[in-house]
Amino acid sequence: MASKLQKRVSKARLDTMQRHVLVCVDGDCGGKTVAKALRKAVASQGLRATVSVAKVDCLDVCTKGTIAVVYPEGTWYAGLDEKAVERLVTQHLRDGRVVEDLVFHRNPLEARCFVDRLDQTG
Numbered sequence: 001m002a003s004k005l006q007k008r009v010s011k012a013r014l015d016t017m018q019r020h021v022l023v024c025v026d027g028d029c030g031g032k033t034v035a036k037a038l039r040k041a042v043a044s045q046g047l048r049a050t051v052s053v054a055k056v057d058c059l060d061v062c063t064k065g066t067i068a069v070v071y072p073e074g075t076w077y078a079g080l081d082e083k084a085v086e087r088l089v090t091q092h093l094r095d096g097r098v099v100e101d102l103v104f105h106r107n108p109l110e111a112r113c114f115v116d117r118l119d120q121t122g
């Protein structure tokens, strides 16, 4: 019998996830509507198995919201609204092309960074 944690892993689609979108829903960013639109667009594009959208309280940018970041690319987006969400989901999450005019920062997190750190610590 699968453990409760394994059931949650399956429900959260952690085995099939290819991209993780963190969207700020804190007061300064006001992203609750954007997060809802993101989840709806991800579902309507048939991306639920591979894209997870997580609401977070703050991404420490707190200007030009709504702020969101897409991993593993580490692509940071600002000024998201419902119209921009459609472009983000279709162009980036579905077709793999970053929406350049909405990007304000990039910092891809590569797997080797974590391996290097593990090697150093132990």
Ligand code: FES
Binding pocket: 024, 025, 026, 027, 028, 029, 030, 057, 058, 059, 060, 061, 062, 063, 065, 067
């Ligand atoms: S309130 Fe959105 S990044 Fe801080």
